[in-house]
Amino acid sequence: MTTRVGVVTFPGSLDDQDAGRAVKLAGGEPVALWHGDKDLHQVDAVILPGGFSYGDYLRCGAIARFSPVMETIIAGAREGLPVLGICNGFQVLCESHLLPGALTRNDHLHFVCRDQRLRVENAATAWTGDFASGAEITVPLKNGEGGYVADESTLDALEAEGRVVFRYLDVNPNGSRRDIAGITNAAGNVVGLMPHPEHAVEALTGPTTDGLPFFTSVLKKLVA
Amino acid sequence: MARVVVDVMLKPEILDPQGQAVQRALPRLGFEGIADVRQGKRFELDLEGPADEAALARIREIAGTFLANTVIEDFVVRVEEPAEAASADNNAEEGAVR
Numbered sequence: 001m002t003t004r005v006g007v008v009t010f011p012g013s014l015d016d017q018d019a020g021r022a023v024k025l026a027g028g029e030p031v032a033l034w035h036g037d038k039d040l041h042q043v044d045a046v047i048l049p050g051g052f053s054y055g056d057y058l059r060c061g062a063i064a065r066f067s068p069v070m071e072t073i074i075a076g077a078r079e080g081l082p083v084l085g086i087c088n089g090f091q092v093l094c095e096s097h098l099l100p101g102a103l104t105r106n107d108h109l110h111f112v113c114r115d116q117r118l119r120v121e122n123a124a125t126a127w128t129g130d131f132a133s134g135a136e137i138t139v140p141l142k143n144g145e146g147g148y149v150a151d152e153s154t155l156d157a158l159e160a161e162g163r164v165v166f167r168y169l170d171v172n173p174n175g176s177r178r179d180i181a182g183i184t185n186a187a188g189n190v191v192g193l194m195p196h197p198e199h200a201v202e203a204l205t206g207p208t209t210d211g212l213p214f215f216t217s218v219l220k221k222l223v224a
Numbered sequence: 225m226a227r228v229v230v231d232v233m234l235k236p237e238i239l240d241p242q243g244q245a246v247q248r249a250l251p252r253l254g255f256e257g258i259a260d261v262r263q264g265k266r267f268e269l270d271l272e273g274p275a276d277e278a279a280l281a282r283i284r285e286i287a288g289t290f291l292a293n294t295v296i297e298d299f300v301v302r303v304e305e306p307a308e309a310a311s312a313d314n315n316a317e318e319g320a321v322r
């Protein structure tokens with residue numbers, strides 16, 4: 001049986017198609033989930049894709065967080081459902097309080113779009129098992145509000161518990177505290193990051209194929 | 225109709241690059257003497273009923289769970305003075321006539 005990975009489409013999602021395609025290339029079955037439908041259609045994992053859900057009105061991810069599908073995803077995530085939030089999806093996870101902290105306007109105010117080097121600092125999450133710890137990868141990054149902030153005690157706790165999953169290398173593209181590009185919850189099933197692994201899964205269209213292990217990781221985790 | 229205003233501001237310790245950009249633009253426009261600018265959001269909520277303690281408690285809940293992200297933002301809830309609200313209503317009516 002193929003592993004079913006749901007990809008949520010909110011009004012304003014942009015990267016749902018690429019995320020679904022990445023799941024397929026990794027050997028899974030992408031399942032389209034709709035923001036207005038509470039039913040997760042028996043998926044084994046969920047991806048919240050990038051984009052501008054609800055036009056980024058109020059705050060990025062603030063309205064998406066209250067959509068019917070998120071009710072079910074939040075409950076599932078608390079019980080171990082693997083959830084990956086990419087870019088806007090990361091913002092939704094923070095607004096949902098599934099991950100601590102928040103994403104704020106880039107410190108230089110410019111939208112940034114570049115191939116970004118990252119270090120994988122935690123290879124034990126549901127979404128990073130196929131990486132070697134300390135691996136350096138390059139995937140696209142594109143955001144206007146990607147500055148990760150949290151209070152000092154939260155940042156210290158994230159570091160102490162190994163919950164900083166990805167850190168920016170070479171440059172800090174958006175003013176994120178402590179160069180944090182992605183984090184996980186304590187259980188390791190919920191991961192959020194600003195860069196876009198789903199755009200780096202094929203030589204034809206991506207700068208690398210460094211994004212593919214995200215998707216193979218979760219498939220392996222689910223059959224294990 | 226009672227109007228309640230919710231002001232949302234980034235916490236003082238959170239960098240506000242938009243406010244900084246506004247502040248930096250001021251001297252260029254000939255406005256001197258502004259030491260700092262912080263940018264926030266103002267929400268005007270028109271109530272169907274009176275702005276009593278129950279309504280305000282509800283609005284504080286709305287502000288704390290939805291209008292503001294209390295990880296990075298503070299909010300203040302206040303009832304707008306009736307005189308001010310009345311003049312605002314008049315303005316709205318004038319706008320509608322035009």
